[in-house]
Amino acid sequence: MACLSLLIGSDFIDMPVRTLENNKISLKELTKNAETVLFFLRDASCVLTQAYIRDLIRSKELFHRAGVGVVEADKRKLDAMSATHSHQGVIAAAAAAAYASLEDILQRAADRGESPLLVVCDEISDPHNLGAIIRTAECAGAHGVIIPKRRSAGLTAVVAKTSAGAVSYLPVARVPNLTAALKRLKEEGLWVFGTAADGGTSLYQADLKGPAVLVIGSEGDGMGRLVQEGCDFLVSIPMGGRISSLNASAAAAVLLYEAVRQRR
Numbered sequence: 157m158a159c160l161s162l163l164i165g166s167d168f169i170d171m172p173v174r175t176l177e178n179n180k181i182s183l184k185e186l187t188k189n190a191e192t193v194l195f196f197l198r199d200a201s202c203v204l205t206q207a208y209i210r211d212l213i214r215s216k217e218l219f220h221r222a223g224v225g226v227v228e229a230d231k232r233k234l235d236a237m238s239a240t241h242s243h244q245g246v247i248a249a250a251a252a253a254a255y256a257s258l259e260d261i262l263q264r265a266a267d268r269g270e271s272p273l274l275v276v277c278d279e280i281s282d283p284h285n286l287g288a289i290i291r292t293a294e295c296a297g298a299h300g301v302i303i304p305k306r307r308s309a310g311l312t313a314v315v316a317k318t319s320a321g322a323v324s325y326l327p328v329a330r331v332p333n334l335t336a337a338l339k340r341l342k343e344e345g346l347w348v349f350g351t352a353a354d355g356g357t358s359l360y361q362a363d364l365k366g367p368a369v370l371v372i373g374s375e376g377d378g379m380g381r382l383v384q385e386g387c388d389f390l391v392s393i394p395m396g397g398r399i400s401s402l403n404a405s406a407a408a409a410v411l412l413y414e415a416v417r418q419r420r
Contacts, residue, residue: 252316256327258337261300262344264327265367268299272346272367273415276302278334278383279374280404283309287318288405289372294322296412301328302337338386341369350379350387351407353400357389364415372408375401 234245265272275293280286286309290301309315310330316323331337338348349362350371364370371387373379384390393402393410402410 252313253311253323253328255311255330256300258302258329258331258340261302261327261329265299270297270299271365271419272344272369273298273364273412273419274300274302274341274346274369275408275412276334276338276348276369276371276383277304277308277404278371278379279304279307279377280372281307281309281374282404283312283314284318285309285375285403285405287315287323289408290315290319290326290328291322292405292409292412294319294326296409296416298326298412300326302334303328303330304334305330305332334380335382335386338369338371338383342386342388347389348387349389349391349411350384351393351411352378352384352390353392353395355390355392357391359391359393359411359414362389362391362414363418364411365418368415370408370411370415372404372411375404 231245261274262272273296275289275298277286277289280289280303286303293301303310311323311328329337342348344367346367346369348369348371349364351373371379371383373383378384379387391411393407395401401407
Protein backbone atom coordinates (compact mmCIF):
# COMPACT_ATOMS: atom_id res chain seq x y z
CA MET A 157 0.00 0.00 0.00
CA ALA A 158 1.36 3.42 -0.96
CA CYS A 159 1.97 5.85 1.88
CA LEU A 160 2.86 9.47 2.52
CA SER A 161 5.53 9.59 5.20
CA LEU A 162 5.29 12.42 7.70
CA LEU A 163 7.72 13.14 10.50
CA ILE A 164 5.96 15.25 13.16
CA GLY A 165 8.25 16.11 16.04
CA SER A 166 9.73 12.77 17.01
CA ASP A 167 6.77 10.71 15.75
CA PHE A 168 6.92 9.03 12.35
CA ILE A 169 3.62 8.42 10.60
CA ASP A 170 2.96 6.62 7.34
CA MET A 171 -0.41 7.80 6.04
CA PRO A 172 -2.04 5.05 3.95
CA VAL A 173 -3.46 5.52 0.48
CA ARG A 174 -7.06 5.40 1.63
CA THR A 175 -6.45 8.48 3.80
CA LEU A 176 -5.32 10.34 0.72
CA GLU A 177 -8.31 9.04 -1.25
CA ASN A 178 -10.64 10.52 1.36
CA ASN A 179 -9.00 13.87 0.70
CA LYS A 180 -9.50 13.46 -3.07
CA ILE A 181 -5.81 13.36 -3.94
CA SER A 182 -4.61 11.47 -6.99
CA LEU A 183 -2.69 8.44 -5.78
CA LYS A 184 -0.86 8.08 -9.08
CA GLU A 185 0.80 11.42 -8.46
CA LEU A 186 1.96 10.54 -4.94
CA THR A 187 5.53 9.72 -5.91
CA LYS A 188 5.63 11.92 -9.00
CA ASN A 189 4.25 15.26 -7.88
CA ALA A 190 5.46 17.08 -4.77
CA GLU A 191 2.28 19.17 -4.88
CA THR A 192 0.44 16.13 -3.55
CA VAL A 193 2.51 16.28 -0.38
CA LEU A 194 2.02 20.01 0.05
CA PHE A 195 -1.73 19.84 -0.67
CA PHE A 196 -2.32 17.09 1.83
CA LEU A 197 -0.26 18.70 4.56
CA ARG A 198 -2.04 22.00 4.14
CA ASP A 199 -5.37 20.20 4.30
CA ALA A 200 -4.25 18.42 7.48
CA SER A 201 -3.13 21.74 9.05
CA CYS A 202 0.47 20.54 9.35
CA VAL A 203 3.34 23.03 9.34
CA LEU A 204 5.85 21.64 6.87
CA THR A 205 9.42 22.69 7.67
CA GLN A 206 11.55 20.51 5.40
CA ALA A 207 11.15 17.87 2.74
CA TYR A 208 13.54 15.03 1.99
CA ILE A 209 12.92 13.91 -1.57
CA ARG A 210 14.47 11.54 -4.09
CA ASP A 211 13.63 13.54 -7.22
CA LEU A 212 15.11 16.96 -6.44
CA ILE A 213 14.92 18.45 -9.94
CA ARG A 214 11.22 17.73 -10.33
CA SER A 215 10.11 19.03 -6.93
CA LYS A 216 12.61 21.61 -5.67
CA GLU A 217 10.96 24.73 -7.07
CA LEU A 218 7.50 23.73 -5.88
CA PHE A 219 8.65 23.28 -2.29
CA HIS A 220 10.67 26.49 -2.37
CA ARG A 221 7.61 28.45 -3.53
CA ALA A 222 5.83 27.10 -0.47
CA GLY A 223 8.68 28.32 1.76
CA VAL A 224 9.87 24.80 2.54
CA GLY A 225 13.52 23.79 2.67
CA VAL A 226 14.43 20.85 0.43
CA VAL A 227 17.11 18.22 0.95
CA GLU A 228 17.98 15.70 -1.76
CA ALA A 229 18.12 12.20 -0.33
CA ASP A 230 18.78 8.84 -1.95
CA LYS A 231 16.79 5.72 -1.16
CA ARG A 232 19.27 4.57 1.48
CA LYS A 233 18.96 7.82 3.45
CA LEU A 234 15.17 7.79 3.18
CA ASP A 235 15.08 4.17 4.34
CA ALA A 236 17.21 5.08 7.35
CA MET A 237 14.84 7.95 8.26
CA SER A 238 11.66 5.96 7.78
CA ALA A 239 10.27 3.73 10.50
CA THR A 240 8.45 1.54 7.97
CA HIS A 241 10.49 2.00 4.76
CA SER A 242 7.23 2.88 2.96
CA HIS A 243 8.27 6.44 2.20
CA GLN A 244 7.50 6.45 -1.55
CA GLY A 245 10.43 8.77 -2.18
CA VAL A 246 9.23 11.68 -0.03
CA ILE A 247 9.54 12.30 3.70
CA ALA A 248 8.09 15.55 5.03
CA ALA A 249 9.25 16.99 8.33
CA ALA A 250 6.60 19.00 10.15
CA ALA A 251 7.00 21.39 13.06
CA ALA A 252 6.50 20.14 16.61
CA ALA A 253 4.29 23.20 17.23
CA ALA A 254 2.38 25.65 15.03
CA TYR A 255 4.05 28.91 14.11
CA ALA A 256 2.53 32.25 15.03
CA SER A 257 2.56 35.56 13.12
CA LEU A 258 4.09 38.89 14.09
CA GLU A 259 0.55 40.14 14.65
CA ASP A 260 -0.11 37.29 17.10
CA ILE A 261 2.97 38.22 19.12
CA LEU A 262 2.18 41.94 19.24
CA GLN A 263 -1.42 41.18 20.17
CA ARG A 264 -0.21 38.99 23.03
CA ALA A 265 1.61 41.99 24.53
CA ALA A 266 -1.41 44.23 23.98
CA ASP A 267 -3.74 41.73 25.66
CA ARG A 268 -1.47 41.72 28.70
CA GLY A 269 -1.21 45.49 28.77
CA GLU A 270 2.59 45.25 28.64
CA SER A 271 5.35 46.82 26.57
CA PRO A 272 6.34 44.23 23.98
CA LEU A 273 9.49 42.22 24.68
CA LEU A 274 10.53 40.10 21.71
CA VAL A 275 13.54 37.97 20.87
CA VAL A 276 14.83 37.68 17.31
CA CYS A 277 17.19 34.79 16.55
CA ASP A 278 19.39 35.51 13.55
CA GLU A 279 20.41 32.18 12.00
CA ILE A 280 20.54 30.14 15.21
CA SER A 281 21.08 26.77 13.57
CA ASP A 282 21.74 24.71 16.71
CA PRO A 283 18.36 23.34 17.90
CA HIS A 284 19.61 23.09 21.49
CA ASN A 285 20.46 26.79 21.49
CA LEU A 286 17.11 27.72 19.97
CA GLY A 287 15.22 25.55 22.45
CA ALA A 288 17.13 27.08 25.37
CA ILE A 289 16.39 30.60 24.10
CA ILE A 290 12.67 29.84 23.79
CA ARG A 291 12.64 28.37 27.29
CA THR A 292 14.37 31.41 28.81
CA ALA A 293 12.15 33.83 26.87
CA GLU A 294 9.03 32.12 28.18
CA CYS A 295 10.35 32.12 31.75
CA ALA A 296 11.24 35.82 31.48
CA GLY A 297 7.75 36.74 30.31
CA ALA A 298 8.72 37.69 26.75
CA HIS A 299 5.87 37.86 24.28
CA GLY A 300 7.40 35.89 21.44
CA VAL A 301 10.42 34.69 19.47
CA ILE A 302 11.08 35.35 15.79
CA ILE A 303 13.23 33.14 13.56
CA PRO A 304 14.02 33.22 9.82
CA LYS A 305 12.66 30.59 7.46
CA ARG A 306 16.09 29.73 6.10
CA ARG A 307 19.45 28.98 7.73
CA SER A 308 17.84 28.48 11.11
CA ALA A 309 16.66 25.62 13.26
CA GLY A 310 12.89 25.25 13.23
CA LEU A 311 10.45 23.94 15.79
CA THR A 312 11.79 20.40 15.70
CA ALA A 313 11.41 17.71 18.33
CA VAL A 314 14.88 18.57 19.70
CA VAL A 315 13.90 22.24 20.05
CA ALA A 316 10.65 21.30 21.75
CA LYS A 317 12.41 19.00 24.19
CA THR A 318 15.19 21.48 24.97
CA SER A 319 12.61 24.20 25.56
CA ALA A 320 11.06 22.01 28.30
CA GLY A 321 7.68 22.49 26.68
CA ALA A 322 7.94 26.28 26.30
CA VAL A 323 7.08 25.98 22.57
CA SER A 324 3.54 25.15 23.72
CA TYR A 325 3.21 28.44 25.62
CA LEU A 326 5.33 31.02 23.80
CA PRO A 327 4.48 32.02 20.23
CA VAL A 328 7.27 31.59 17.70
CA ALA A 329 7.00 33.37 14.35
CA ARG A 330 8.94 32.25 11.29
CA VAL A 331 9.47 35.02 8.76
CA PRO A 332 10.95 35.01 5.24
CA ASN A 333 13.03 38.15 5.84
CA LEU A 334 14.34 39.26 9.24
CA THR A 335 15.31 42.71 7.98
CA ALA A 336 11.77 43.37 6.78
CA ALA A 337 10.37 42.01 10.06
CA LEU A 338 12.57 44.37 12.08
CA LYS A 339 11.46 47.30 9.93
CA ARG A 340 7.84 46.37 10.56
CA LEU A 341 8.43 46.14 14.32
CA LYS A 342 10.15 49.53 14.34
CA GLU A 343 7.14 50.99 12.56
CA GLU A 344 5.04 49.59 15.42
CA GLY A 345 7.16 51.58 17.88
CA LEU A 346 9.60 48.92 19.08
CA TRP A 347 13.29 49.63 19.62
CA VAL A 348 15.75 47.06 18.28
CA PHE A 349 18.75 46.08 20.39
CA GLY A 350 21.33 43.87 18.70
CA THR A 351 24.03 41.98 20.57
CA ALA A 352 27.60 42.58 19.45
CA ALA A 353 30.94 42.15 21.17
CA ASP A 354 32.01 45.59 19.91
CA GLY A 355 28.64 47.23 20.58
CA GLY A 356 28.77 50.89 21.48
CA THR A 357 26.26 50.57 24.33
CA SER A 358 26.94 48.52 27.45
CA LEU A 359 24.06 46.24 28.40
CA TYR A 360 23.66 48.03 31.72
CA GLN A 361 23.37 51.39 29.99
CA ALA A 362 20.69 50.22 27.57
CA ASP A 363 17.11 51.26 28.32
CA LEU A 364 15.07 48.08 27.99
CA LYS A 365 11.99 49.30 29.87
CA GLY A 366 10.07 50.26 26.74
CA PRO A 367 8.92 48.16 23.78
CA ALA A 368 12.03 46.21 22.82
CA VAL A 369 13.34 43.63 20.39
CA LEU A 370 16.47 41.72 21.44
CA VAL A 371 18.42 40.34 18.48
CA ILE A 372 20.66 37.34 19.12
CA GLY A 373 23.19 36.49 16.41
CA SER A 374 24.61 33.12 15.52
CA GLU A 375 27.59 31.88 17.52
CA GLY A 376 29.91 31.66 14.56
CA ASP A 377 29.22 34.89 12.69
CA GLY A 378 27.01 36.97 14.96
CA MET A 379 24.30 39.05 13.31
CA GLY A 380 24.16 39.36 9.55
CA ARG A 381 25.13 42.73 8.08
CA LEU A 382 21.62 43.78 7.06
CA VAL A 383 20.15 42.69 10.39
CA GLN A 384 22.84 44.60 12.25
CA GLU A 385 22.16 47.70 10.17
CA GLY A 386 18.50 47.39 11.14
CA CYS A 387 19.27 47.66 14.86
CA ASP A 388 18.78 50.95 16.72
CA PHE A 389 21.44 50.04 19.29
CA LEU A 390 24.32 47.58 19.39
CA VAL A 391 24.66 46.26 22.93
CA SER A 392 27.69 44.54 24.42
CA ILE A 393 27.73 42.27 27.47
CA PRO A 394 30.64 43.13 29.81
CA MET A 395 33.17 40.29 29.85
CA GLY A 396 35.75 39.85 32.61
CA GLY A 397 37.44 36.61 31.66
CA ARG A 398 39.71 35.35 28.91
CA ILE A 399 36.88 33.97 26.78
CA SER A 400 35.49 36.81 24.70
CA SER A 401 31.88 35.75 24.29
CA LEU A 402 28.95 33.75 25.63
CA ASN A 403 27.06 31.21 23.61
CA ALA A 404 23.84 32.41 22.00
CA SER A 405 21.42 31.04 24.58
CA ALA A 406 23.47 32.37 27.50
CA ALA A 407 23.67 35.82 25.90
CA ALA A 408 19.91 35.78 25.36
CA ALA A 409 19.35 34.90 29.02
CA VAL A 410 21.56 37.77 30.22
CA LEU A 411 19.74 40.31 28.03
CA LEU A 412 16.29 39.02 28.86
CA TYR A 413 16.77 39.14 32.59
CA GLU A 414 18.32 42.59 32.45
CA ALA A 415 15.10 43.63 30.69
CA VAL A 416 13.08 41.89 33.43
CA ARG A 417 15.10 43.71 36.12
CA GLN A 418 14.54 47.09 34.49
CA ARG A 419 10.82 46.53 34.04
CA ARG A 420 10.19 45.74 37.71
